[in-house]
Amino acid sequence: MIRREAGMTAPGRRSSTFTRLLRHGFTDASAAERLLDSPELAPVRNDPVLLEALGATADPDLALLGLVRLLEAQPSPTARRELLDTLIAAKPLRDRLLGVLGASAALGDHLARHSGDWQALVTYEPRDLHPGVEEFERGLAGADDPVSLRVAYRRCLLSIAARDVCGTTGVADTAAELADLATATLRAALRLARAAAPQDDALCRLAVIAMGKCGGHELNYVSDVDVIFVGESTDGADEDKSLRAATRLASHMMRICSETTVEGSIWPVDANLRPEGRNGPLVRTLSSHVAYYQRWAKTWEFQALLKARPVAGDPALGAEYIAALNPMVWQAAERENFVGDVQKMRRRVVANIPAAEVERELKLGPGGLRDVEFAVQLLQLVHGRTDTSLRSGSTLEALKALAAGGYVGRADAVQLDEAYRFLRSMEHRIQLFRLRRTHLVPEDEADLRRIGRSLGLRSDPVAELTREWKRHTGVVRRLHEKLFYRPLLDAVAQLAPGEVRLSAEAARERLVALGYADPAAALRHLEALASGVTRKAAIQRTLLPVLLGWFADSADPDAGLLNFRKVSDALGKTPWYLRLLRDEGAAAENLARVLSAGRLAPDLLMRAPEAVALLGGGGGAGGGADGGGGLEPRGRAQLEQEILAAVGRAESAEQGVTAARGVRRRELFRTAAADIVGSYGTEAQPVEADQGALVDRVGGAVSDLTAATLAGTLRAVVRDGWGDGEDALPVRFAIIGMGRFGGHELGYGSDADVVFVHEPRDGVDEREAAQAANRVVAEMRRLLQVPSSDPPLLIDADLRPEGRNGPMVRTLKSYEAYYRRWSLVWEAQALLRAEPVAGDAELGRRFVALVDPLRYPSGGLGDDAVREIRRLKARMESERLPRGADPKLHTKLGPGGLSDVEWTVQLLQMRHGAEGGAGGPLSGLRTTRTRQALAAAREGGLVTEEEASILDEAWVLATRVRNAVMLVRGRAGDTFPTEPRELAAVGRYLGYGPGHVGDMLDAYRRTARRARSVVEELFYGAS
Template identity: 75%
Template structure:
């Protein structure tokens, strides 16, 4: 908004104030004309000093209020003349007034406290805990504090000391790390003073116990904010001859009083909350424990994050000897925590949960917890400390920047990376400090108001386009933190194995091995060997690999099997390393590299498929590379490949090559989650991924059968077979519900062409079916596609191929109820389309019998199912976790749905489908089954189908039970959406969901 231009003498003042950074020069001019400030209205020194503050308008208002509160004109003149004459005081006082509305309010309430800023001696520049203790003692027990309540006196003295810290901070006398250390030292002195007051109020309690206060968090690390909880842990011991229970009660009363003294609001406001929630058992645990009780808890129950928190533990107040005993006793446990299974996963999981709990509207403004924020730096540094601090005591610092410097000095972090991270951390902490300083409120959010952003930018010395410059610098530093956070663990590993003269101190082989072990690599020696093969040397290929590997290694480490991911990556790189597009694809297409890392570390199936044809990596970078192709498109490609091949075996090999590539496409899409399903146990739409995989694999197998059929016919009969020939998909093939390792259940049907000899036609059909089976089962590096025709009439004893008329005669005279049930899934998949459709017309009356099933047929189906449960479950298999035949598994759900189809399909068109979930949905829509029961069956079927897919993806061979091997089971859990270390939760969920489904089956199928 344009400001009105004043006239006359005020015009020059208006212009001068604008030039000095005032945004409201009219209001500023009125203040300067007020009686209190009139004597210095035209003082250029004062205006220059005001213009140098973060907010000249705020500083001038604060000065006017402070001068007015001096009362007598002589006192006002003394303040003004001192400010004008003494540069140190002028810069300090005006700097605080221009940066902190809250401290200006304190000065107005205590108008003589400005004099605490006059002193400018060397000892005043960097006070530590003893100096703060003296200042607080004078304020509490000295002349001014003696007549006031202790709590008020403590708060006033605290704010007076805080005034000095803020003054040194905004004037640049101290840097952000020194200011944070001073704030922690002041907090230490404050806790000690509050503890002394508590002893004074209850001397009887003090006489029976030793109480130590352990500083934790930022206070423990001497890197405190202006406004922050002060994290503590209490440890106590009984004095000689005193009952332990009595001593603990006394210590608890002292600790609680001390916490209230600091946390309560009085007429002088509050100091900060004292937070003891980092203690064993958190809020649910006792406030005070003995040392032995602490040790027992940490030895038996403590989680990884609790040891991480102990990195910053230091004796702070009370009995410092006891406090040191506490720290010394727990230190060995802290430095052994990296040897825990899932250590890095636990730390990362905690970091992810912190980010996930940030409200969506605040993520982009979070300086502390958001991506690229302060916590990213702290977590990275602490993780590296815990990994390497086991064998290197120089890393055992509680202060983030000191620890970062030690990591760089030891070669655990590159010096350039450490310097960049140090600069970013200082910038972000300074932002945090200045934001909190304004109103002395606990916040880590960047302001949105332009005026606040302008004051914040000017407090950092940004004067040209301050708001835009601040935003750019903040975003740059946040991106830099995120980038360095990703590479900190991995870049030094590459430097350790690459034969380069980097000028960096390098990780030793032992340190590199420690880091790889902590990151989840079971064979760090082999991992280092792979890294050396990939990244060493001065070639362009090695240089690109050194760029890629830090991020790839992070993705591998976040998987269930990092070793397999890295080994597979080396194999793919060895196979494709000389092709010009491979590394360029990974470098330039971020999605391709991440997709590849996830595929290579997710199990055996997808990597095995890829390693047989590494050029399929290109699918991972294409925009539509992971989209499933239609059956028509697949069949067209397969038949074209068969047509170009020389001979039946070469033609079938070409068809199987297409199948291999498309299986990889499907598996990769499934692993990456490209089917639009959010992989988490709480998500209920996993059916989309199961349906997508089932359709893709079924279409692919149908196209492959079409290719094998064409190859078999061409080999002997050219383009014309003497009989029409069709392949009917059965079971999950016909239902388009195949998993990765399923056989192709089929029936073969033929019909002699007009004028053809029937015996010759039958022999030709038999020969074609046998040749298809032979061709598809030939030894090959490609996955086999076994054909199973055992669902044909008379099973293995019957002819492999029948005419349509023969099928009709058999079903009319001999068909059993189970055969009618099996036909529910029949669907033409290859060969003569018209003949296939006539077969479907033939069987529809059998599978959807008019008027439904009679009671005898229902009893027969139930008997068959019961016998199958008793006889077909493999010996030793756990019926609660067998995905196909176990309780509430695929078979239970499918037989229940199929019974409904046979009973009501004749009257309800929606039930006439080969797909289980579609039929279940139709039964629900027709009110044949209730909503809750339908959802229960659907959830169990989808989960069991996903388990089978997961087992095949992970092990590379089909299976219906959860793997026994720990890594394989963890990989299955990861596919199913469970975080590392939650395998037990997966098994519990599976048993619970299938148990509920079995209850529905008992009622709906068996009629119990």
């Protein structure tokens, strides 16, 4: 007789059982048929009750396999029959046992090894529904060694999982039961450790304090159990001996729980939340704990203590520990930079997640469980000082109390509660399968199907699970930071009668914790922005919660909020303004960063609020008057074209230059905003990794803008005095950029160093030509210095021959004669950065050709010239450094500052630039730009890779500091500010968070010191 394959009644035809199995949720009906045909299931093979019960589980295939294995493991046919009879007769047992087998392969393995433990699921009495520590202690009482403790632990876990998967207990009760089982297990482990070392037990009192999820009564199925140990000596015992005895007991207790045996492990006991972490002693006295938290503890350590709870050992000592440390927990929000510290800790956690896992991280990823927990803990610490109802270690209980007190909007609290419960349920089901510690959502479809079915999603489990998961994480992402700010708006807007509101005092508390120095003024601004029933107020209420968070992330939240109010007052009735902020996520965050980063960018924006349109993606929301292109700097040709067109439309030179200055103002704002966004980073754009690129972009943009402004001013003057067209002016006229201008390295507050050159046109008298050229220069300087609200543009011509004593304008022949006969070495050095920037291009090129032999002398520099350059440098250092300034923090003249690097590079250019003919190995030295010249010197072997890197890093850092000072203070400066908020704002621009300005100053000194060492060798030590 030939046996047919299971599931086939005839070739190609499926059996009715096969079809029924598929209908009941089996995915491998053929394998299920074979299992149903097994001898173990013969008595109930055709019982519809069994098939119905299997189909109700998360994974019917897994449940059936587990049941067969459990039946096979029974010690006798009688025991097997007893199990089957009870299973069919008792629905509670059937649901529990099959539910566990269908959700957890690990517990199925346990039942196959310990075939009698299924009887732990038989009882179904009221007291069994929510067992506490005492019930679990009774369940573990017979365990007299680590192996039997593991077996008893799994037996207890079996009953928790059964109630969980059957829906008898909710996720919060399940987490609490798991914490109570952990408590009972710690007590049992400590009992075993004491029994193994009674002499140690006699010497000490030891208390075990649960932390984290165990302390908060919200433990996972598989998790590290965080603890802290407190030890004291017994009467008459030596303290050192007592602490050593307590340490041995604590270590043994940890090993009992953590070590792997033939029955596996229970869970790791983690004591790294103790003072000093893994570097600190495992056990401390109570006084030692108190001393540490009073003097050394960080903000996150007080946050961790929110969940501290005595669970094992000496109960009186545990109570003393909580009583001593609890007051410190509720004072943590008064610490400087409290909110910033907590938020930085959260960002650090997210940053450490591997990029490939971020979106699957249920616990730590954006919108995950930790976001809810951090937000709730932050609010507890701020308001729990005065409201003891908030002092719960449970996230959900604390969230409920926060809503009841008006600290969180009720609707927000409900959404977060639902999201947290769903995400925790997912986490439980993921861990329950293999009893492994993981928070990653699996990618395998079978795993997702099992999890979805276990949560009651039966129509399309995978799709429904994914949809619900993403929906809840989206809710958390949207709310976890707004949670902190929205009640502030509700407190001032008062639109929903009957809603419990944040009190005025609580609102002030929260604003102070966020870093607002003047909470009363902040509340006034919020009221002005958010009150009322207008469309504008409604949109502001939507925007402000997240804007307040971005302001709080800055060094000056008060300024950010005040500036936002000013911009909104100016533009609130403009239809595109609020639409831009609402609909373009980047625009709102960019605006918040810009408004709270210092004075310069907000001042520029206040003079032309419509420039806010630049902060959006395309930059065109303001109706096309913004120059377009978002925050991307515009090139010189574009700028010059726009400015010349504006000048051409103007009716006078004054109006033309006013228009040019308006374009300059807008473009300075664009550059400053891009710099701030690149330095601070936003959700859409991370912090610019290449700091040198940021510096080059700012220097190039400001230099191009200055050149275009001078070109426009020159056109306005010529047109007003002589008529349209270049030929109208009786001279050819060129402006040569010098210093940082010629080097494309201008900062926000830099003057424009220039020299002017002219040449009479054919048939024009030289005296007439000179008069015309001087008139052009005088008029340009006058027009650019007319008082206005725009940033000044000062022309500095002091680098011309003979300095201030020499004529303002010279002919090309005059320059040639002067340089041939009278030029000093410093003048040749100054010409290294000479570059035409405006006016007659051909005349500019001829000027460069004239000075090239001077700045790149044939044969290099003589010894006398080198000594003169060194002497001038030393004299400048000694004479120009401001009195009282700290030389080590002076970015221009201090050791390792800009002057050190630039003079070193310029000395190399003058000594070797003549070797840099076209295509030569040192041709790159012939540049006006410091960083390019340094790179060329490295490539040409004049400096080592390390030397070039050190000098470049110092130059970039010093330049960034100068840019930061201008952005923050609104006026130029060569050293760090002394006012704390300004100094903190400079630090934030440079990437240093709250409380780390000391690190910033140390880093600057260290970088400058290394650079000075290289300068000593290359500049002063070279022969």
